[in-house]
Amino acid sequence: xxxxxxxxxxxxxxxxxxxxxxxxxxxxxxxxxxxxxxxxxxxxxxxxxxxxxxxxxxxxxxxxxxxxxxxxxxxxxxxxxxxxxxxxxxxxxxxxxxxxxxxxxxxxxxxxxxxxxxxxxxxxxxxxxxxxxxxxxxxxxxxxxxxxxxxxxxxxxxxxxxxxxxxxxxxxxxxxxxxxxxxxxxxxxxxxxxxxxxxxxxxxxxxxxxxxxxxxxxxxxxxxxxxxxxxxxxxxxxxxxxxxxxxxxxxxxxxxxxxxxxxxxxxxxxxxxxxxxxxxxxxxxxxxxxxxxxxxxxxxxxxxxxxxxxxxxxxxxxxxxxxxxxxxxxxxxxxxxxxxxxxxxxxxxxxxxxxxxxxxxxxxxxxxx
Amino acid sequence: xxxxxxxxxxxxxxxxxxxxxxxxxxxxxxxxxxxxxxxxxxxxxxxxxxxxxxxxxxxxxxxxxxxxxxxxxxxxxxxxxxxxxxxxxxxxxxxxxxxxxxxxxxxxxxxxxxxxxxxxxxxxxxxxxxxxxxxxxxxxxxxxxxxxxxxxxxxxxxxxxxxxxxxxxxxxxxxxxxxxxxxxxxxxxxxxxxxxxxxxxxxxxxxxxxxxxxxxxxxxxxxxxxxxxxxxxxxxxxxxxxxxxxxxxxxxxxxxxxxxxxxxxxxxxxxxxxxxxxxxxxxxxxxxxxxxxxxxxxxxxxxxxxxxxxxxxxxxxxxxxxxxxxxxxxxxxxxxxxxxxxxxxxxxxxxxxxxxxxxxxxxxxxxxx
Numbered sequence: 037x038x039x040x041x042x043x044x045x046x047x048x049x050x051x052x053x054x055x056x057x058x059x060x061x062x063x064x065x066x067x068x069x070x071x072x073x074x075x076x077x078x079x080x081x082x083x084x085x086x087x088x089x090x091x092x093x094x095x096x097x098x099x100x101x102x103x104x105x106x107x108x109x110x111x112x113x114x115x116x117x118x119x120x121x122x123x124x125x126x127x128x129x130x131x132x133x134x135x136x137x138x139x140x141x142x143x144x145x146x147x148x149x150x151x152x153x154x155x156x157x158x159x160x161x162x163x164x165x166x167x168x169x170x171x172x173x174x175x176x177x178x179x180x181x182x183x184x185x186x187x188x189x190x191x192x193x194x195x196x197x198x199x200x201x202x203x204x205x206x207x208x209x210x211x212x213x214x215x216x217x218x219x220x221x222x223x224x225x226x227x228x229x230x231x232x233x234x235x236x237x238x239x240x241x242x243x244x245x246x247x248x249x250x251x252x253x254x255x256x257x258x259x260x261x262x263x264x265x266x267x268x269x270x271x272x273x274x275x276x277x278x279x280x281x282x283x284x285x286x287x288x289x290x291x292x293x294x295x296x297x298x299x300x301x302x303x304x305x306x307x308x309x310x311x312x313x314x315x316x317x318x319x320x321x322x323x324x325x326x327x328x329x330x331x332x333x334x335x336x337x338x339x340x341x342x343x344x345x346x347x348x349x350x351x352x353x354x355x356x357x358x359x360x361x362x363x364x365x366x367x368x369x370x371x372x373x374x375x376x377x378x379x380x381x382x383x384x385x386x387x388x389x390x391x392x393x394x395x396x397x398x399x400x401x402x403x404x405x
Numbered sequence: 406x407x408x409x410x411x412x413x414x415x416x417x418x419x420x421x422x423x424x425x426x427x428x429x430x431x432x433x434x435x436x437x438x439x440x441x442x443x444x445x446x447x448x449x450x451x452x453x454x455x456x457x458x459x460x461x462x463x464x465x466x467x468x469x470x471x472x473x474x475x476x477x478x479x480x481x482x483x484x485x486x487x488x489x490x491x492x493x494x495x496x497x498x499x500x501x502x503x504x505x506x507x508x509x510x511x512x513x514x515x516x517x518x519x520x521x522x523x524x525x526x527x528x529x530x531x532x533x534x535x536x537x538x539x540x541x542x543x544x545x546x547x548x549x550x551x552x553x554x555x556x557x558x559x560x561x562x563x564x565x566x567x568x569x570x571x572x573x574x575x576x577x578x579x580x581x582x583x584x585x586x587x588x589x590x591x592x593x594x595x596x597x598x599x600x601x602x603x604x605x606x607x608x609x610x611x612x613x614x615x616x617x618x619x620x621x622x623x624x625x626x627x628x629x630x631x632x633x634x635x636x637x638x639x640x641x642x643x644x645x646x647x648x649x650x651x652x653x654x655x656x657x658x659x660x661x662x663x664x665x666x667x668x669x670x671x672x673x674x675x676x677x678x679x680x681x682x683x684x685x686x687x688x689x690x691x692x693x694x695x696x697x698x699x700x701x702x703x704x705x706x707x708x709x710x711x712x713x714x715x716x717x718x719x720x721x722x723x724x725x726x727x728x729x730x731x732x733x734x735x736x737x738x739x740x741x742x743x744x745x746x747x748x749x750x751x752x753x754x755x756x757x758x759x760x761x762x763x764x765x766x767x768x769x770x771x772x773x774x
Contacts, residue, residue: 065728234731236710238607238631241726244711248731260733262607262710263633264665268739271667271697296633298640302671328640341605341631342613344713346724353724355715357610359434362603362617364629370637 044253046093046208049100049164054107056100060087061208065249066347073097076105076122083129083136086240090209091283091319092170095135098126099163102143106159114155119147131332132292132369133283134321139166167211173316174213176383181219181279181314182226184386188276189228197223198276200233200266203294204246205281205314215314216279217247219381224256232258233269237294239341239366263296267303278304278311279381285313285320289374289389290327295367301376313372313389314381317398325391327371338364413622415462415577418469418533423476425469429456430577434618435716442466445474445491452498452505455609459578460652460688461539464504467495468532471512475528483524488516500701501661501738502652503690508535536580542685543582545752550588550648550683551595553755557645558597566592567645569602569635572663573615574650574683584650584683586616588750593625601627602638606663608710608735632665636672647673647680648750654682654689658743658758659696664736670745682741682758683750686767694760696740707733 047058056073062085063069071087073079079101082088088097105122106114123144127137143162150158188197205216213221223230232251237243244260251258261269269275278300284292291297291313304311324330341364343354358364377389387393416427425442431454432438440456442448448470451457457466474491477483492513496506512531519527557566574585582590592599601620606612613629620627630638638644647669653661660666660682673680693699710733712723727733746758756762 244727248727267667298636299668346726348724355717357715358613358617
């Protein structure tokens with residue numbers, strides 16, 4: 037384990053008591069509440085209602101969800117049908133992120149392979165492995181991306197490097213470091229003067245609530261902007277680089293990420309700003325070739341658009357912004373075509389957004405097409 | 406006067422009492438409050454604090470503001486210095502919209518030309534003329550844009566025409582009809598099935614609060630979306646046309662409008678969706694040739710980004726979204742280069758976004774360059 041025990045984590049399994057707990061991210065940044073997941077239903081609900089979110093984290097949460105299902109047999113272990121049913125519930129909790137299905141498939145296979153009595157232990161080990169690998173992948177993504185920031189810093193004669201990010205692909209979305217933020221944290225640790233433009237990321241404001249909070253926790257300089265502002269900043273030379281995460285990326289390089297990412301990619305292209313996507317290999321979908329046609333885009337409740345949550349005085353409050361009878365639509369993700377992506381930052385290094393270059397880094401992954 | 410007396414107006418002068426009153430748009434859609442403007446300072450404050458907003462409307466409000474200044478002499482009329490001082494205060498209230506300066510210059514000239522005792526009457530007449538012309542211009546913009554919607558309707562075999570708009574360039578931003586919405590209202594009146602995608606328009610949510618409300622008031626079908634969603638909708642063929650307003654447009658066709666407009670123009674271009682800008686000729690700045698370099702972009706208070714206002718239960722409440730100590734930046738406008746604009750819809754018809762075509766429609770306007 038590479039983790040220091042005092043560090044805040046979006047999910048952890050207590051090694052003494054075996055309790056699985058998460059930070060309820062719906063209440064951040066104003067309340068830091070840790071809740072226990074007791075059953076697979078708790079895990080499904082946490083994923084669906086976005087108490088946990090972010091592609092790597094919902095994968096890890098689902099992995100522990102399956103562990104909770106495996107443990108439910110209370111010593112006797114659970115049968116195949118129950119495990120498969122739990123796996124299906126977890127996988128169906130959200131449709132867009134592929135890590136979810138990947139993590140569940142992996143823990144399910146390891147658990148089914150064990151004799152019934154040994155299944156809780158097998159599931160625990162497999163889930164822990166997912167946890168540790170995602171942590172290690174994020175650290176490596178940071179190391180792979182750091183030279184890009186270092187080069188911009190040199191290019192700018194040592195002046196501040198301004199990086200724009202959308203949504204939260206930070207340590208709150210992973211286990212530590214984050215994906216998009218990993219190179220940023222490593223650059224800050226290396227003494228490079230970085231400043232982050234944080235898209236507030238409507239409708240759920242993961243940028244304003246989560247990315248700003250976690251950057252602040254680690255002392256990284258940042259400024260919150262509306263999702264509308266990035267194009268203007270790029271037109272005026274105020275953005276040196278964009279780094280975002282992704283919920284699913286095809287083997288051809290099409291990137292599903294939080295709604296609005298595509299607009300930032302267009303602006304980056306129009307202004308010659310490099311646009312990078314940081315991801316662990318678990319986020320590649322090796323089966324899909326056309327992101328726009330093939331990646332399912334989740335539609336969520338319109339009230340997530342109509343209501344905004346924040347602090348009124350010292351209590352959390354939800355306010356209705358539009359007229360009570362005006363309808364809203366809530367598409368959660370969009371797809372940025374590979375042609376707009378400068379490169380991918382992965383745990384195995386940086387590659388261009390082409391199938392050939394992706395497969396060069398990951399010759400061992402996915403089915404041959 | 407072409408107005409029916411019962412119609413709700415964002416600004417009106419009562420012809421009996423001479424009172425000037427506005428709708429306080431900061432409280433819409435949840436409270437409809439009409440406030441009186443008594444002095445030029447009231448008008449300046451209403452413009453600066455955005456009780457009124459929208460390029461044509463702040464021009465009209467400033468025109469009446471100068472009338473209030475001219476009336477302050479209480480029968481004796483006011484001197485040149487006081488009038489010029491009032492004009493400066495009004496013009497400086499907001500930097501980006503050009504209608505403001507245009508309307509003030511026009512009313513100032515008419516007022517100064519009158520003998521001192523006749524100045525209140527001269528100012529009243531000039532301000533009323535601005536009011537009536539902006540109303541008439543909007544109606545004509547509607548007539549000029551209607552054939553574009555009619556053509557799309559035919560092209561789609563009579564199916565719904567989906568129009569995306571950003572911010573509020575509706576009747577609340579003008580005197581009636583609006584600019585961007587004028588063709589939409591006329592299409593709806595003509596029985597064409599139109600549906601409007603309303604960008605919520607952060608940070609002040611003029612789309613969600615104002616455009617949705619005024620479309621609802623007039624029975625036009627609409628759906629509120631986050632500012633992030635338009636690109637995704639265009640990628641999937643769900644937008645037939647974009648129409649936006651503008652706060653200032655150069656004689657070369659560069660368009661300053663609410664922050665985020667540029668991102669929608671990029672997405673429209675990337676997906677072959679026509680992108681139109683509707684404006685009265687008072688919004689052209691005949692002196693500027695390079696919008697990106699020359700149009701001043703207002704920066705407003707960061708708390709407009711950090712706090713969101715809405716209804717909690719049955720009272721208006723402001724909630725803080727990000728961490729209390731996270732800074733925010735608030736650029737109010739951006740500039741969409743002419744190359745991304747399909748055409749302008751003006752009171753004299755439609756033209757392409759080139760200087761030659763703009764000047765073809767308006768040979769009588771502006772200084773020869």
